[in-house]
Amino acid sequence: MNSDQVKLVPGNSLITKTPEEGRQLAIKLARLVIKAIQPDAATRERPRPVYADDPAMLVAIGHTVAVKFATIAAANRYWNA
Amino acid sequence: MNSDQVKLVPGNSLITKTPEEGRQLAIKLARLVIKAIQPDAATRERPRPVYADDPAMLVAIGHTVAVKFATIAAANRYWNA
Amino acid sequence: MNSDQVKLVPGNSLITKTPEEGRQLAIKLARLVIKAIQPDAATRERPRPVYADDPAMLVAIGHTVAVKFATIAAANRYWNA
Amino acid sequence: MNSDQVKLVPGNSLITKTPEEGRQLAIKLARLVIKAIQPDAATRERPRPVYADDPAMLVAIGHTVAVKFATIAAANRYWNA
Amino acid sequence: MNSDQVKLVPGNSLITKTPEEGRQLAIKLARLVIKAIQPDAATRERPRPVYADDPAMLVAIGHTVAVKFATIAAANRYWNA
Amino acid sequence: MNSDQVKLVPGNSLITKTPEEGRQLAIKLARLVIKAIQPDAATRERPRPVYADDPAMLVAIGHTVAVKFATIAAANRYWNA
Numbered sequence: 001m002n003s004d005q006v007k008l009v010p011g012n013s014l015i016t017k018t019p020e021e022g023r024q025l026a027i028k029l030a031r032l033v034i035k036a037i038q039p040d041a042a043t044r045e046r047p048r049p050v051y052a053d054d055p056a057m058l059v060a061i062g063h064t065v066a067v068k069f070a071t072i073a074a075a076n077r078y079w080n081a
Numbered sequence: 082m083n084s085d086q087v088k089l090v091p092g093n094s095l096i097t098k099t100p101e102e103g104r105q106l107a108i109k110l111a112r113l114v115i116k117a118i119q120p121d122a123a124t125r126e127r128p129r130p131v132y133a134d135d136p137a138m139l140v141a142i143g144h145t146v147a148v149k150f151a152t153i154a155a156a157n158r159y160w161n162a
Numbered sequence: 163m164n165s166d167q168v169k170l171v172p173g174n175s176l177i178t179k180t181p182e183e184g185r186q187l188a189i190k191l192a193r194l195v196i197k198a199i200q201p202d203a204a205t206r207e208r209p210r211p212v213y214a215d216d217p218a219m220l221v222a223i224g225h226t227v228a229v230k231f232a233t234i235a236a237a238n239r240y241w242n243a
Numbered sequence: 244m245n246s247d248q249v250k251l252v253p254g255n256s257l258i259t260k261t262p263e264e265g266r267q268l269a270i271k272l273a274r275l276v277i278k279a280i281q282p283d284a285a286t287r288e289r290p291r292p293v294y295a296d297d298p299a300m301l302v303a304i305g306h307t308v309a310v311k312f313a314t315i316a317a318a319n320r321y322w323n324a
Numbered sequence: 325m326n327s328d329q330v331k332l333v334p335g336n337s338l339i340t341k342t343p344e345e346g347r348q349l350a351i352k353l354a355r356l357v358i359k360a361i362q363p364d365a366a367t368r369e370r371p372r373p374v375y376a377d378d379p380a381m382l383v384a385i386g387h388t389v390a391v392k393f394a395t396i397a398a399a400n401r402y403w404n405a
Numbered sequence: 406m407n408s409d410q411v412k413l414v415p416g417n418s419l420i421t422k423t424p425e426e427g428r429q430l431a432i433k434l435a436r437l438v439i440k441a442i443q444p445d446a447a448t449r450e451r452p453r454p455v456y457a458d459d460p461a462m463l464v465a466i467g468h469t470v471a472v473k474f475a476t477i478a479a480a481n482r483y484w485n486a
Contacts, residue, residue, distance in 0.1 A: 007101075008101050008105060009100040009103075009104055012099050012100055012101045013100060013160070014100050014154065014159055014160065014161070033108070033146050033147075034139050034140075034143055036108060037139060037142055037143070038139060057137060060137065060141075063144065064143050067144065067147040067151065071151045071154050071159075075159035075160075
């Protein structure tokens with residue numbers, strides 16, 4: 001697999017130096033999976049104002065980031081072991 | 082069980098070489114379970130424009146992929162052990 | 163407990179030979195719990211067209227299967243240990 | 244704590260003999276927590292037809308049972324250790 | 325941190341004697357976090373009839389209690405180790 | 406990474422002294438990820454009355470805090486090991 005094909009996990013690794021970078025990675029994973037499901041940029045971007053204004057949507061996105069971050073934190077043994 | 086009967090888990094394994102492939106597998110598992118619940122392709126494909134345009138749906142699919150990926154990541158010991 | 167009373171977990175075990183069978187079990191558990199909550203078949207089947215046509219419902223069912231599969235995968239030590 | 248006060252966990256234990264009983268316990272925990280939040284039986288039962296007819300509700304209940312079952316299965320080391 | 329400042333976790337501990345008390349704690353944590361997000365009692369209590377009558381809401385609260393209980397059960401090693 | 410860039414995890418650590426502080430951190434993480442997704446303060450604050458009045462929203466926020474707290478509790482080995 002060459003780097004051109006890596007589209008879902010930046011750097012193809014769950015390991016990060018710190019919790020902060022782990023959370024940044026969780027947000028990126030959330031965005032990249034949306035991109036994979038809906039590869040057409042115009043269609044994908046169209047509902048963007050909806051995300052921004054809809055509090056339910058912001059909470060839902062925050063929730064899915066929480067689940068991804070749980071996986072990343074486990075992969076990094078919570079950065080404290 | 083012969084390979085014709087394997088319809089829910091490609092390759093019948095949760096093990097992947099990399100996180101990137103792990104996330105690809107998570108997306109495939111999400112699609113294959115929908116296919117198993119609704120085997121009629123015409124019916125299944127009909128709501129496809131809904132997925133593409135509805136931001137809530139995209140977030141929900143991303144969320145279910147996150148849960149599947151958590152299982153795959155644990156199966157692969159987070160690709161770092 | 164005799165086999166007649168086993169209605170929620172086929173074979174009364176979470177152990178399966180392969181990931182494919184693990185996912186089949188996860189789908190069965192999802193169906194059997196619905197059956198236990200709503201034992202009247204006519205009532206239970208009535209909303210079936212709703213499931214089939216509603217993409218949000220298909221995604222929600224896929225999500226609950228994902229959580230059940232996580233438990234089954236852990237029970238089977240991810241089929242790789 | 245005497246047995247009269249035990250209202251949320253039957254037998255005050257998560258340990259069951261089999262997966263089947265584990266799932267029965269998960270369904271009971273789901274019902275008992277609703278009872279604790281809404282102790283008035285008349286009010287609690289009123290929406291019951293809604294549960295029975297609404298497929299989204301059946302799926303949501305199935306999902307919360309799945310999360311409770313995950314905890315019970317872990318408590319019982321998946322009945323296979 | 326003195327006890328006046330402890331507002332989110334009663335007793336500032338996840339350890340309980342029994343599963344029953346663990347579930348009571350899970351319900352309390354669910355209530356206290358709502359209180360922290362919406363500290364105005366009048367506003368917070370206003371929607372209370374909605375909770376009581378809306379089956380979807382009861383199921384949703386039961387679900388969030390399930391997730392909190394999973395954490396508490398793990399903290400207590402499922403009360404059986 | 407200097408402290409100016411740390412915007413998602415206060416103190417860039419999941420370790421807290423007590424469960425109470427762990428839950429405070431969980432609430433902060435929930436807020437900071439919303440801030441990262443919607444960096445415009447005016448837009449972000451606009452739906453605030455919606456959160457405060459909508460019981461479904463309060464429950465949803467409580468749920469996402471529960472998932473974040475699960476990760477933090479595991480990182481701290483449940484404050485009892």
